[in-house]
Amino acid sequence: MIEFCGVQKTYTTGNASITALQRIDLKVNEGEIFGVIGHSGAGKSTLIRLINLLERPTEGTVKVSGVDLMALSENDLRQFRQHVGMIFQHFNLLGSMTVAENIAYAMRIVGQKSAQAIDARVDELLELVGLSKHKHKYPRQLSGGEKQRVGIARALSNHPTVLLCDEATSALDPQTTHSILQLLRRINETLKLTIVLITHEMDVIRTVCDRVAVIDGGRIVEEGAVTQVFLHPQHPTTKRFVQEAEGAHDAVVWGDNAAPRGGLYRLTFQRETVHQPLLSRVARSFAVDFSIITGRFGAIKSEPCGQVVVRATGEADQVQGALSQLAQAGVCVEEVSDATVA
Numbered sequence: 001m002i003e004f005c006g007v008q009k010t011y012t013t014g015n016a017s018i019t020a021l022q023r024i025d026l027k028v029n030e031g032e033i034f035g036v037i038g039h040s041g042a043g044k045s046t047l048i049r050l051i052n053l054l055e056r057p058t059e060g061t062v063k064v065s066g067v068d069l070m071a072l073s074e075n076d077l078r079q080f081r082q083h084v085g086m087i088f089q090h091f092n093l094l095g096s097m098t099v100a101e102n103i104a105y106a107m108r109i110v111g112q113k114s115a116q117a118i119d120a121r122v123d124e125l126l127e128l129v130g131l132s133k134h135k136h137k138y139p140r141q142l143s144g145g146e147k148q149r150v151g152i153a154r155a156l157s158n159h160p161t162v163l164l165c166d167e168a169t170s171a172l173d174p175q176t177t178h179s180i181l182q183l184l185r186r187i188n189e190t191l192k193l194t195i196v197l198i199t200h201e202m203d204v205i206r207t208v209c210d211r212v213a214v215i216d217g218g219r220i221v222e223e224g225a226v227t228q229v230f231l232h233p234q235h236p237t238t239k240r241f242v243q244e245a246e247g248a249h250d251a252v253v254w255g256d257n258a259a260p261r262g263g264l265y266r267l268t269f270q271r272e273t274v275h276q277p278l279l280s281r282v283a284r285s286f287a288v289d290f291s292i293i294t295g296r297f298g299a300i301k302s303e304p305c306g307q308v309v310v311r312a313t314g315e316a317d318q319v320q321g322a323l324s325q326l327a328q329a330g331v332c333v334e335e336v337s338d339a340t341v342a
C-alpha cells in the first residue's frame with residue numbers, strides 16, 4: 001500500500017544542511033494501523049509528510065498503491081491528495097467557521113459535490129464521529145477531543161484510502177486520548193482505511209497499532225508486529241520506550257536479596273497461555289519454586305498478554321524440565337540477567 005524505498009531527506013537552509021531521514025525502507029500494508037514512534041527530532045513528521053508529498057524525498061522513492069509520487073504531475077498530485085486524509089496535533093480547524101463549515105470546506109475545495117450532497121455528507125460524518133449535536137458550534141466552543149473529532153470528520157470527507165495522524169492525541173488528556181484512539185480503531189475496521197500515525201508515546205502504539213517502526217536519528221532501528229516489539233524489544237531506544245510505558249526503572253530486583261539464588265527467567269504469556277495455570281502446574285510436576293520478581297499484564301490492541309520475570313530455584317535438571325514444559329505449552333522462556341520488564 002505505502003512503500004518507502006531508500007528514502008533520504010536532507011533539509012538545506014543557507015549553508016547548513018541536516019539529514020532528517022536516512023535510508024528508509026518501509027512497507028505499510030493495506031488496512032493496517034501502522035505506528036511510527038520516536039523522540040523529538042527523530043524524523044517522524046518528515047516521514048509522515050513524505051506520504052502526501054508535503055515534503056519531497058532528496059533520494060529514493062515513495063509509492064502509494066503502486067504509484068510513484070515523485071512521478072505525478074501537479075494535477076495528478078492534487079487528485080492523489082484527495083485519497084490521503086490527515087489529522088494534526090493542534091487540529092488546524094478554521095476558527096471563523098462552524099464545525100459543519102470546516103468539514104464542508106474540505107469538500108468544497110475539491111469542488112465535486114452539490115451543496116445538498118455536501119450537507120448530507122457532513123451529517124453522515126458528524127454521526128460517525130459522534131458530534132451531530134455540535135454541527136453549528138465554532139471550534140472555540142469545543143473541547144480538545146471534540147476538535148479532534150471534527151479534524152477526523154474533515155479528513156474523511158473525501159473518502160480517503162489512507163489517514164495520516166500527526167501526533168493526533170499529544171495535546172489530549174489520557175481519557176480523551178483513549179476515546180480518540182478507539183474512534184480511529186473503529187474507522188479502520190469499518191471503513192477499511194489504512195492508518196499511519198506518528199507518536200512519541202508507546203501507549204498509543206500498544207492501544208491501536210498492528211505494526212510499528214521505531215525511528216531514532218533519522219533511521220528505523222526496529223520494526224515489526226506490535227506484540228513482538230512490545231514484548232521483546234531489541235534496540236536500546238525501543239527498550240526505553242517500553243520501560244517508559246510500563247513505568248519501569250533500571251535493573252532492580254526488588255526485595256530479592258534474601259531469596260535463595262537461582263536463574264532469572266522472563267516468561268511471556270500470549271493467546272491461550274494467558275488463561276492457563278501453567279506456572280503452578282509445572283511447579284507441582286517438578287521440584288521447582290518460582291519467585292515472581294516483576295510482572296506486567298495487559299492488552300496489546302485486543303490481545304491479552306502477560307510477562308513475568310521469575311527466579312527459579314531447584315535442582316538444575318528439574319528447573320530445565322519445568323522450563324521446557326512451559327515452552328512446550330507455548331510460553332516464551334528467556335533467561336535474563338536482570339529483572340527489568342523490557
Ligand SMILES: Nc1ncnc2c1ncn2[C@@H]1O[C@H](COP(=O)(O)OP(=O)(O)OP(=O)(O)O)[C@@H](O)[C@H]1O
Nearest residue numbers: 011013018020038039040041042043044045046047
Ligand atoms: N523544514 C525544515 N528545515 C530544516 N530542518 C528541518 C525542517 N523540518 C525538520 N527539520 C529537522 O529535521 C529533523 C527531524 O525533524 P522532524 O520534525 O521530522 O522530527 P520529529 O521526530 O517529528 O520531531 P518532533 O516530535 O519534535 O516534531 C530535526 O533535526 C529538525 O530540526
